[in-house]
Amino acid sequence: MKIAVCVKQVPDSWAEKKLNASTKLIDRESVDAVLNDLDEYAVESALQIVEANGGAEAGHTVTLISMGPERATEALRKGLSMGADDAVLVSDVALAGSDALATSLILAKVIQRINPDLILCGTESTDARMSVIPSMLSERLELPQLSFAGEVNVSADQVSIKRVTDEGVDSMNSPMPVIVSVIEKINEPRYPSFKGIMAAKKKKIEVLSLVDLGVSAAEVGGAGAWSLVNDFNEQAARSAGVKVTDEGAGGTALSEFLAEKRLA
Amino acid sequence: MSTFVFIDHIDGAITKTAGELLTIARRAGEVTAVLVGTPGDGTKAAAAINSFGANKIIAIEDSAINDHPSALVAQGLADLLLEKGATTLLIPSTARGKEIAARVAVRTNSGIITDAVDVTADSIATQSIFGGSAVVHSKVSKGIAIITVRPNSVEPESKPSTCDVEVVSPKLTPTKVLISNREPAKRGGRPELTEASIVVSGGRGTNGDFAPVEALADLLGAAVGASRAATDAGWYPHSHQVGQTGKTVSPSLYIACGISGAIQHRAGMQTSKVIVAINKDPEAPIFEVTDFGVVGDLFAVLPQATSAIAARKG
Ligand SMILES: Cc1cc2nc3c(=O)[nH]c(=O)nc-3n(C[C@H](O)[C@H](O)[C@H](O)COP(=O)(O)OP(=O)(O)OC[C@H]3O[C@@H](n4cnc5c(N)ncnc54)[C@H](O)[C@@H]3O)c2cc1C
Ligand SMILES: Cc1cc2nc3c(=O)[nH]c(=O)nc-3n(C[C@H](O)[C@H](O)[C@H](O)COP(=O)(O)OP(=O)(O)OC[C@H]3O[C@@H](n4cnc5c(N)ncnc54)[C@H](O)[C@@H]3O)c2cc1C
Numbered sequence: 001m002k003i004a005v006c007v008k009q010v011p012d013s014w015a016e017k018k019l020n021a022s023t024k025l026i027d028r029e030s031v032d033a034v035l036n037d038l039d040e041y042a043v044e045s046a047l048q049i050v051e052a053n054g055g056a057e058a059g060h061t062v063t064l065i066s067m068g069p070e071r072a073t074e075a076l077r078k079g080l081s082m083g084a085d086d087a088v089l090v091s092d093v094a095l096a097g098s099d100a101l102a103t104s105l106i107l108a109k110v111i112q113r114i115n116p117d118l119i120l121c122g123t124e125s126t127d128a129r130m131s132v133i134p135s136m137l138s139e140r141l142e143l144p145q146l147s148f149a150g151e152v153n154v155s156a157d158q159v160s161i162k163r164v165t166d167e168g169v170d171s172m173n174s175p176m177p178v179i180v181s182v183i184e185k186i187n188e189p190r191y192p193s194f195k196g197i198m199a200a201k202k203k204k205i206e207v208l209s210l211v212d213l214g215v216s217a218a219e220v221g222g223a224g225a226w227s228l229v230n231d232f233n234e235q236a237a238r239s240a241g242v243k244v245t246d247e248g249a250g251g252t253a254l255s256e257f258l259a260e261k262r263l264a
Numbered sequence: 265m266s267t268f269v270f271i272d273h274i275d276g277a278i279t280k281t282a283g284e285l286l287t288i289a290r291r292a293g294e295v296t297a298v299l300v301g302t303p304g305d306g307t308k309a310a311a312a313i314n315s316f317g318a319n320k321i322i323a324i325e326d327s328a329i330n331d332h333p334s335a336l337v338a339q340g341l342a343d344l345l346l347e348k349g350a351t352t353l354l355i356p357s358t359a360r361g362k363e364i365a366a367r368v369a370v371r372t373n374s375g376i377i378t379d380a381v382d383v384t385a386d387s388i389a390t391q392s393i394f395g396g397s398a399v400v401h402s403k404v405s406k407g408i409a410i411i412t413v414r415p416n417s418v419e420p421e422s423k424p425s426t427c428d429v430e431v432v433s434p435k436l437t438p439t440k441v442l443i444s445n446r447e448p449a450k451r452g453g454r455p456e457l458t459e460a461s462i463v464v465s466g467g468r469g470t471n472g473d474f475a476p477v478e479a480l481a482d483l484l485g486a487a488v489g490a491s492r493a494a495t496d497a498g499w500y501p502h503s504h505q506v507g508q509t510g511k512t513v514s515p516s517l518y519i520a521c522g523i524s525g526a527i528q529h530r531a532g533m534q535t536s537k538v539i540v541a542i543n544k545d546p547e548a549p550i551f552e553v554t555d556f557g558v559v560g561d562l563f564a565v566l567p568q569a570t571s572a573i574a575a576r577k578g
Pocket of ligand 2 (some may be wrong): 013037126466467468469470490491492493494505506507508509510511521522523524525526527528529532542543544545548560561562563
């Protein structure tokens with residue numbers, strides 16, 4: 001079984017994120033970049049599925065796929081040090097400013113090239129937070145989709161999940177190939193071991209350009225954008241208001257504040 | 265301009281987002297309300313939709329629609345939009361709404377903007393990003409402007425209309441996904457988290473005892489939220505998590521109890537109109553964003569506040 005995991009490099013979620021005034025794009029230079037937190041769960045899921053089905057010896061492989069700047073190799077190394085086998089990075093200056101339609105187009109091309117049995121994604125990125133790429137891949141590749149997986153199991157050519165949403169918990173399944181996106185409660189991503197980190201240095205990251213994928217620069221990036229940012233402005237930070245210390249009447253003070261604001 | 269609004273509903277009972285989206289869409293002129301459901305849902309929803317000034321109501325009905333989370337809905341919707349020459353589609357920015365929007369965008373080769381908090385008459389969307397620290401105006405430049413709008417973004421304004429429902433039953437191709445079992449969430453009578461106008465949240469400081477949080481929430485008619493520490497511990501379901509990897513809420517009032525206010529939590533609640541916190545650590549970062557903070561033990565402060573409010577309400 002061939003598993004592909006889509007992973008995105010994002011600014012560290014502990015950092016204050018900003019937009020760049022001239023490009024109107026997220027400023028990725030000034031902040032630490034990490035593997036999207038939710039994608040670690042997808043990588044962990046892939047590794048657990050391999051382990052539960054006979055391991056690498058049984059011929060199962062995990063390939064990471066990312067689209068992003070050269071620097072995204074750092075995030076890929078993290079996934080490789082967790083235990084993924086190899087990675088593909090699509091990097092091209094013409095991809096800067098790509099929107100979700102362009103990103104899904106590129107990822108779909110790479111998936112077609114690799115032809116995996118199972119495609120795993122996170123539910124959303126922590127920077128743009130659109131939560132749309134897995135559904136877009138399902139449409140572009142005309143493959144079934146299982147989303148919001150809080151549990152995933154693979155047996156024979158069937159994938160079954162527990163879909164966890166506000167509406168409840170649904171058990172559902174689909175034949176492979178299928179696109180599965182996982183939620184953060186699905187597992188506890190492993191920390192890369194020293195051995196894993198050393199091994200990752202030798203693992204292959206194939207870097208592809210648009211030419212390699214047969215996509216023209218006019219179709220993607222800022223040039224081919226399906227949506228554009230007109231303008232943006234930074235909001236003043238919220239300022240701290242009243243703070244009282246409870247000395248026996250804190251709850252009463254709170255109820256008075258709410259009454260005064262007509263909130264209770 | 266031909267603006268379409270996707271009406272969210274449960275078995276023909278429209279949700280609060282329907283009124284909000286119709287209110288926004290009316291700014292652009294004529295509005296077509298589209299509902300996708302099982303046979304009969306359109307007729308059931310008509311009166312409620314007509315209280316928000318629709319110019320046309322179309323119901324796409326298929327008896328198997330609920331057996332397929334979003335793929336079938338997107339098929340029916342995309343074909344209708346193309347056939348009717350829609351220029352804009354507003355969809356609620358819920359988990360399901362975004363899946364449908366994403367699929368419709370690909371099927372119609374259109375741009376998409378998610379999590380808008382406002383949309384102008386010419387379909388320019390306002391997004392509040394990075395936990396409210398920046399406001400962006402964006403527009404779709406190709407195809408239909410597919411815009412998902414956050415619940416609670418506007419106050420729904422009623423406007424009577426009298427349209428009939430046009431029911432269409434296109435042939436939809438089912439996917440290979442099968443649902444073998446359903447366990448619907450227990451609603452418990454509380455409002456939905458992202459739609460609620462008041463949210464009371466609990467964190468690690470509750471030590472797993474959400475009773476005082478729920479008591480205040482119920483008195484105020486509020487939804488209950490939780491920090492990641494609380495959902496990780498299994499004290500509350502993940503669907504109640506507020507923050508970077510949970511829900512984004514923007515209620516009139518947000519009350520954080522025993523929550524430190526990590527940047528990832530604030531990312532999901534910072535745009536609330538009024539923020540209140542109860543925390544026993546005076547240095548907790550949550551106090552940097554509160555309008556009113558109480559330094560104290562939530563197990564003393566919350567019950568006292570709850571009974572004081574109950575007493576005032578009589
Ligand atoms: C603040 C902000 C707002 C934006 N708003 C819009 C907008 O309204 N419309 C629009 O079209 N674009 C928008 N973009 C651009 C958008 O970030 C990119 O197109 C992005 O690649 C897809 O969106 P996402 O990161 O939200 O992915 P999501 O759909 O949230 O990601 C889900 C999963 O898809 C996979 N994935 C996503 N991106 C990649 C990648 N590059 N490589 C590998 N796997 C990936 C991962 O598994 C991830 O967990 C915005 C960007 C920013 C920074
Ligand atoms: C990528 C990423 C994504 C994340 N996403 C989210 C997210 O979506 N949502 C989220 O919430 N977090 C998220 N986090 C986690 C976040 O960093 C914090 O760890 C989390 O918010 C802490 O939860 P907490 O405030 O309940 O717990 P703590 O930080 O432990 O705070 C508990 C607070 O309770 C107070 N307290 C204790 N006892 C009492 C009492 N009796 N009365 C009053 N106060 C008391 C303490 O003083 C303390 O301030 C994310 C982290 C990462 C890295």
